[in-house]
Amino acid sequence: MAVCVVNQIDTTVSFVYRWGDGAWSKEQLEAGKSMIYWYTLDGQRGAEPPFFIEYDDSFEDGYTPQRYELKRNAVSTSPPTCDLAKQYTFTASGVHIFLRSTN
Numbered sequence: 001m002a003v004c005v006v007n008q009i010d011t012t013v014s015f016v017y018r019w020g021d022g023a024w025s026k027e028q029l030e031a032g033k034s035m036i037y038w039y040t041l042d043g044q045r046g047a048e049p050p051f052f053i054e055y056d057d058s059f060e061d062g063y064t065p066q067r068y069e070l071k072r073n074a075v076s077t078s079p080p081t082c083d084l085a086k087q088y089t090f091t092a093s094g095v096h097i098f099l100r101s102t103n
Helices: none
Strands: 002-007 013-019 025-029 034-038 051-056 065-070 086-093 096-101
Touching: 025 034, 051 096, 065 096
Parallel strands: 002 086
Antiparallel strands: 002 034, 013 025, 013 051, 051 065, 086 096
């Protein structure tokens, strides 16, 4: 199961992510870069944990969290590529940051 996050904003985006009930991990994704996250299945389809992401959706002061459970694509290559993964893209409009599925 794989998720690819792409940053199309002209600045670094900071966020946290986790698989299932695991610990949150911090990430900083530079402008124009992408990052892939994958979970290797143990043979039990449907047993994979959900993938969560949380980020501040505004360039303004303060923290306005947006948390999503992202869908993932099943991939057969290891490591997977962003082309095969479920892709999400950070974009901005005014002071707001959005995360949208692109495939």
